[in-house]
Amino acid sequence: MIKILILGASGSGKTTALKHINNHENVSISSFDYGKATIGEDTTYLFSSPGIEGFKFINDIVSSDIDGVIIFIDNSIGTTETDEEIVNFVSNKQIPYVIFANKQDLDNSNLKINSDAMVIPAIAIEGIGINDGLKMLLKLVENTVKQDATPKKEYSNIAKSTSDENIKPQREFKDIIKDIKSAHQKDPQKPDFKALVKKIKPSRNNDVEKTEICKLKLIMHPIELDNVKKALEDFGFSNITLTKIGHLNSESTSKETYRASRYDINIPQRVQLSMVMKREDVKYVIQAIEPIKTEDIMDEMFISPVENVIRIRTEENGEEAIE
Numbered sequence: 406m407i408k409i410l411i412l413g414a415s416g417s418g419k420t421t422a423l424k425h426i427n428n429h430e431n432v433s434i435s436s437f438d439y440g441k442a443t444i445g446e447d448t449t450y451l452f453s454s455p456g457i458e459g460f461k462f463i464n465d466i467v468s469s470d471i472d473g474v475i476i477f478i479d480n481s482i483g484t485t486e487t488d489e490e491i492v493n494f495v496s497n498k499q500i501p502y503v504i505f506a507n508k509q510d511l512d513n514s515n516l517k518i519n520s521d522a523m524v525i526p527a528i529a530i531e532g533i534g535i536n537d538g539l540k541m542l543l544k545l546v547e548n549t550v551k552q553d554a555t556p557k558k559e560y561s562n563i564a565k566s567t568s569d570e571n572i573k574p575q576r577e578f579k580d581i582i583k584d585i586k587s588a589h590q591k592d593p594q595k596p597d598f599k600a601l602v603k604k605i606k607p608s609r610n611n612d613v614e615k616t617e618i619c620k621l622k623l624i625m626h627p628i629e630l631d632n633v634k635k636a637l638e639d640f641g642f643s644n645i646t647l648t649k650i651g652h653l654n655s656e657s658t659s660k661e662t663y664r665a666s667r668y669d670i671n672i673p674q675r676v677q678l679s680m681v682m683k684r685e686d687v688k689y690v691i692q693a694i695e696p697i698k699t700e701d702i703m704d705e706m707f708i709s710p711v712e713n714v715i716r717i718r719t720e721e722n723g724e725e726a727i728e
Contacts, residue, residue, distance in 0.1 A: 407546060408470055409539075411436040412452075412491060413477030418507040418529035422477070425532030425643075426539060437466055441487045450491070463491075467498055473546045474502035475538065477529075481511035484518045492520050501545035503538050505529075532643055537719060617684040618711040618727065623694070624652055626701035627676050633694065633702065637680075640693040644727070646679040652703075675703075681711055681727055 413419045415438045423436060437452040450463040467474065474495050478488050495502050505527045506516040516524055523541060527534035625633060634645065651672035680690070687708060694702065716726040 417477040422529040
């Protein structure tokens with residue numbers, strides 16, 4: 406069993422992120438809030454599970470049986486002194502770790518932190534970046550296990566260049582990817598970036614790449630948008646595209662006669678909701694919409710095939726790109 410630890414200050418987004426993490430067999434994930442207490446001249450760090458009373462000390466949390474760590478930092482607040490100290494502690498333990506710079510929707514500036522670890526931009530409330538970062542950490546753990554003769558610390562920084570000049574931390578995500586690929590070309594023995602983002606689900610077979618993907622469209626009056634979004638989010642659908650459109654039918658169009666000709670004078674405004682998903686998940690969309698269906702939500706749902714989906718940052722495709 407791979408044991409992953411999620412650490413972060415209270416309110417950094419850990420609990421919200423857990424709701425979006427895909428289930429992985431043989432992976433156990435625990436989450437803890439952290440804070441610093443100073444009594445006289447002595448400083449200690451206290452950890453607690455969200456919603457559970459009681460505290461644990463840092464050495465009890467980051468123990469020898471932990472395989473990897475995700476550290477959440479609220480990007481809208483920035484790096485605190487305590488954040489820095491926790492990062493340093495985990496780094497000194499030589500445990501593979503990544504940092505999630507959460508709340509990019511509030512502040513997308515580069516996180517300022519003295520660490521060479523990979524920093525994953527994330528918006529936990531929407532699930533953006535969460536599973537990407539977890540996959541990268543799991544691959545770091547896997548590579549660490551394979552490299553028995555190599556200290557773990559070397560692989561805790563997969564974003565580090567193999568050239569004489571190290572990559573400066575906290576640069577743009579796309580620049581980090583570019584440097585990783587460049588480093589692999591110079592030294593093929595180092596793990597390449599594509600290896601980091603392959604699927605970490607041993608129970609699945611190659612048939613997963615054949616999963617049928619479709620695009621779903623639903624048209625509704627703008628007044629129903631909030632109800633529909635909430636219903637879909639309750640079923641786990643968060644990647645939604647909205648488009649304002651004009652929708653005509655035989656009952657909704659008003660006409661006016663001008664110089665013996667009749668003209669449309671009003672095109673009712675509607676919202677078109679689009680989602681790309683596995684075809685097998687369409688039934689769950691129907692289940693979500695049925696209880697709130699009104700005459701302001703179009704009765705027809707349009708479904709069209711999608712040949713493929715490719716995630717630009719990681720080059721994943723098919724089902725992997727839409728998870």
